[in-house]
Amino acid sequence: MGLNSTAPAQQVTTALRIWDFNGGVHPPENKTQSTTLPIAQPPLPSRLILPLKQHAGAAAEPIVQVGDKVLKGQMLAEPFGRVSAAVHAPTSGTIVAIAPFAVPHPSGMQDLCIHLQPDGQDTWGERQRLDDYRHESRETVLSYLRNAGVAGLGGAGFPTDVKLNTPDHHPIDTLILNGAECEPYITADDMLMRERADEVIRGGEILAWLLGNPKIVIGIEDNKPEAIAAMREAASRCLVPVEIGVVPTKYPSGGAKQLTYLLTGKEVPSSGRSSEIGVVCCNVGTAAAAFRAVYLGEPLISRVTTLTGQALQQARNVDALIGTPVDELLAFAGLQPQQLGKLVMGGPMMGFPLNDLSIPVTKLTNCLIASTPAEFPPAPPAQACIRCGLCEQACPADLLPQQLYWFAKAKEYEKAQQFNLFDCIECGACAYVCPSFIPLVQYYRHAKDDIRKESQEQQKAEHARLRFEARQARLQRELDEKEAKRKARAEEAAKAQSARQQPAAVSAPAATPAAAESDIKALKTAAAIARTKVKKAEKALSAAQQAGESTAELEQELSQLTTASQAAEQTLAQAEQSATAAAPVQATADIKQLKIDAAITRTKAKKAEKALAAARESGEGDVAQLEAEFNQLNTIAQQAELALQQAEQAPVAAAPVQPAADIKQLKIDAAITRTKAKKAEKALAAAQESGEGDVAQLEAEFNQLNTIAQQAELALQQAEQAPVATAPMQPAADIKQLKIDAAITRTKAKKAEKALAAARESGEGDIAQLEADFNQLNHVAQQAEKALQQAESGATATEAAAVAVKDLKTLKTEAAVARTKLKKAEQALKNAEEKGLDGCEPLRDTVRQLQQKADEAQQALEQAENGSTTADAPVPAASAADIKQLKINAAMANAALKKAERALSQAEAEGTDISAQQAAVEQAKAQAEQASQALTAAQG
Ligand code: SF4
Ligand code: SF4
Structure with a gap:
């Protein structure tokens, strides 16, 4: 849809009630000079300077580089941030620089600009139209306007897409198109409405559609009849209802707040926006720019600018390319430099003077006044305020300009804000009427700048604080997360450690209590002594053999000492093993050695038993002595057998906690062995009752099975409950030799003690050394005494154990056998005596011996039956x-x-x-x- 719309015409209302605002002034208009000629198109400038910030909000971000060839309408800088506007190439050419340059500002400051060297071809780039915008989303059209660089052309250059993106809770009922153009000299909007009214109306339709189709009210001062007529005609072709509000000519009726009040009777809240009362106000030039963007695909690359002032040969309006240097535009209007006094950008009320003619035209440049000195004479010096109050009467914003002046001058900005400083539109009406020529607006602008800077500093500080706190929170959060991870890892490690220690604890030996360190020390000493004696005996035997002397006694002594030494070594090894608790399973080598020891001692015991049996049968030899030797050797053999069993049993007994599977197996083993032992016991009992079978064999089998059953039961019990300690076996030491050693070490210790006492009394000699010697010898003597006591205790216990271990039934059997033999011998003696045979005397001796044995067997039986508490039976240890x-x-x-x-x-x-x-x-x-x-x- 273009300018030649076929839509039905709308009724244009002109009977709109017009309100009036307080204040205002009527300065000379000086508008007719520039309205005699139509809007002209100046020639392409020699250079275009395009500031990145020509609008309210953030500067645009360049998207081209120096040397780039660009086409007309190509985007050179894109919007940055929510409030920003794009910048486009006004013509085709080359980017020659992106550098700071003087920009239109009262301070004459520089800002970053894109420098475009036109190529003279004025070649358009691709133009994308959006004339079917009503079928697009609102966001799409707003984004399109944003990228087209459309900004307000009548005031501060607020980005149009931002102004039109009103919140939903503020529905808009009126769109005001501002064509009041109240400031003197400026006729840009007037000429625009005269010549391009349809563009304004069509653009107004776009803006209204984006606002939800509110009614359109066009405000025009009554000093622009041509524009009013043109707009009325164009409005008649508008798709939406349009009202033309003709307002009285009074400055500043073109102010947004003032025009809103004039056309609607609504006041914009202090420090608020017109959208809060359902009104949006846009300049007619902005509406035309929106039209060109949407219907023609042309971004905002030019605007209508009034070139006026008595220093120009021909004042007029031009369609100036954005970025055109002021001097080139003024030259196009016939600037007479020699007549130029003051050059003003904007109007005489709100504009600011320019000292640099090379600065560019921007989107906000609506007028350039090249005045002569007589036209704009210098302002008289400011006088003191006479408190006339004219300023207050002239203020269209109902402010107190005099008070604001005092506060601004005294930098009492807080009070100035309390007096609504920021409601001042800087119209200059107050200064215009001030008889003291006080530049009031400059004071207000300076105060506003200071307050904004202070506010920005506070915002910066607040942002810095928030960033700092956010960073601290993030760091703390990271620390907490690290700490949590560390704790989790530590817990996992602890669990893993516990899991690893569990099997170790299971395999830790506990069947044997750890021997005390002192005990191990004493055992080491005893083992060392025993080894030394063996060596001495070996030397003595060797010497006797070399000398050709009898060695039988020495050999026997060596054998006994070797046995004692082996026993001491074995005891020491067991004690160390239990103390260190490091070897849950008996070493194979130790078990092998124990097996050898058990076999040797078993063989010796059997030999002794045979010798005893032979002596008994033959009646020759010292049977008592042989019997004692047999008992001793048999005890040693039993101890060796027990040590072997313990060693073989250790792996099972070592584990305080058995796995369930092991315990189950142990229960099965215990049950099986128990059953076998019971069967053997029954068989033995039956044989003993019937007198048939090999009772001795059955008895041996029972004992063996019973032992195995007990061991199985023990293993099971240890696995299920606390393990039972196994005491190290007491070695059978040579008591006689140990007594000698104890006496020798005791004597040496006493001598050392006497030497120490003598040295202490006399004060002579190395007392410390003597004391150390005594302590060492005394310790050796104590260890020797302890070893002797252990050996004596072990020997006594061994003899007692020989009796204790005898089974009561065995004793009964022995007693019965002895009695039978005695009866047989008595019967033989009786027969021999009855027959009067010779040689009865040996039989009588045999009867006496058998009688003695029978008595002994009976006594042993009675002791066993009566227990160890019998008064006449000494209790063996x-x-x-x-x-x-x-x-x-x-x-x-x-x-x-x-x-x-x-x-x-x-x-x-x-x-x-x-x-x-x-x-x-x-x-x-x-x-x-x-x-x-x-x-x-x-x-x-
Ligand atoms: S118009 Fe000027 S002199 Fe009069 S009160 Fe205002 S500031 Fe003071
Ligand atoms: S410049 Fe401000 S204080 Fe002065 S008249 Fe205009 S709005 Fe009022």
């Missing part, structure tokens, strides 16, 4: 091995009791008959009590 066995028995009895109690509890819970379980518990209690008493008695 129990050995460590016996105590250990008793502990095992007590533990097993306790385990059986607990088991019976659990069975009883389960039966009670199930509600079944519990009589059997109760009986089992009573029986187990009795056995546990008996085992406990036996252990207590053995421990003394």
Whole structure:
């Protein structure tokens, strides 16, 4: 849809009520000079200077580089941020620089600009139209205007897309197109409306559509009849209702707030926007720019600018390319430099003087006044305020200009703000009427700048604080996350460590209590002494052999000392093993050695047993001595066998916590071995009752199976409960030699003690050295004494153990056999005496011996049956091995009791008959009590 719209014409209302605002002035208009000629198109300038910031908001961001060839209408800088506007190439050419340049500003400051060298071809780039905008989304059209660089052309250059993007909670009912153009000299809007009214109306339609189709009201001062007529005609072709509001000529009726009031009677809130009262006000030039962008695809690259002033030969309006240097435009209007006094950009009320003619025209440049000195004479010097109040009367914003002046001058900005400084539109009406010629607006602008700077500093500081706090929060958050991760890792590591330690704890040996360090030390000393004695005996034997002397006694002594040394070494090794608790499983080499030791001692015991048997049968030799030797060797063999069993049993007993599978297997093993032992026991009992079968063999089998069953039960018990300690086996030391060693070390210690005492009394000699010697010898003597005591205790216990371990049934058997032999011998003697045979005397001796043995066997039996508490039977000291066995028995009895109690509890819970379980518990209690008493008695 172009200018020749075929839409039905709308009724143009002219009977709009016009309100009036307070204040205002009527300066000379001086408009007719520039309206005699139509809008002209100046020639292409020699250079175009395009500031990146020609609008309110952030500067645009360049998207071209120096040397780039650009086409007319090509975007050179894109909007940056929400409030910004794009910049385009007004003609085709080359980017020759992107550098600071003087820009239109009262301060004469420089800003970053794109320097375009026109190529003279004025070649358009691709133009994208959006004439079917009504079928696009509102956001699409707003974005299109943004990228077209459309900004307000009548005031501060606010980006149009931002102004039209009103919040939903402020519905717009009126779009005002501002054609009032109240400031003197300026006729750009007047000429635009005269010549391009349709562009204004069509552009107004676009703006209204974006605002939700409110009514359009066009405000025009009554000093522009041609423009009013043109707009009325164009409005008649508008698609939406349009009202033409002709307002009285009074400055500043073109101010947005003032025109809004004039046309609607609504006041814009202090420090507020007109959208808050449902009104949006846009310049007619902005509407025309929107039309050209949407319908023609032309971004905002030019604007109508009034060139006026008496220094120009021909004042007129031109369609100036944005970026055209002022001097080139003025030259086009016939500038007479020699007559030029003051050059003003804008109007005489709100414009500002230019000192540099090379600065460019921007989107905001609506007028250039090249005045002569007579036209704009210098302002008289400012006088003191006479408090006339004319300024207040002239102020269209209902402010108190005099008070604002005082506050601004005194830099009392807070008070100035309280007096609504920022509602001042800087119209200059107050200064215009001030008889003291006080430049009031300059004071207001300076105060506003200071306040804005201070506010920006505060905002910067606030942003810096927020950034700092956000950064601190982020760092703290990161630290917390790291700490949380570290804790999680530590917990995982602890769990992993615990998991790793679990199997180690399972495999940690605990069956044998760790020997005290002092005990290990003493055992080491005893082992060293035993080794030394063996070496001495070896030397003595070697010397005797070399001398050709008898060596039998020395060999026997060497054998005994070697055995004692091996036993001491073995005891030491076991103690160290239990102390270090590092080797849960007995080393294979140790077990091998123990097997050898057990085999050797077993062989020796058997030899001794054979010798004893032979002596008994033949009646020759010292049977008592042989019997004592056999008992001793048999005890040693039993100890060696026990040590071997413990070593082989250690891996099972070492684990305080057995896996469930192992415990299950141990239970099965215990049950099987128990069953076998019971069967063997029954077979033995049957054989003993019937007198048939090999009772001795059955008895041996039972004992063996019973031992295995006990071991299995022990392993199971240790796995299920706390492991039972196994005491190191007491070595069978040479008591005689140990007594000698103890006496020697004791003597040496006493000598050292005497030497120390003499040195202390006399004060002579190295007392410290003597003291150290004494301590060392005394320690050796104590260790020797301890080793002797251990050896004596072990020997005594061994003898007692030999008796204790004998089974009561065995004693009965032996007693019965002895009695039988005695009876047989007595019968043989009786027969011989009855027959009067010779040689009865040997039989009588045999009867006496057998009588003695029978008495001994009977005595042993009676001691066993009566227990160890009999007054006439001395109580032998129990050995460590016996105590250990008793502990095992007590533990097993306790385990059986607990088991019976659990069975009883389960039966009670199930509600079944519990009589059997109760009986089992009573029986187990009795056995546990008996085992406990036996252990207590053995421990003394
Ligand atoms: S018009 Fe000028 S002199 Fe009069 S009160 Fe205002 S500032 Fe003062
Ligand atoms: S410049 Fe400000 S204070 Fe002076 S008349 Fe205009 S609005 Fe009022």
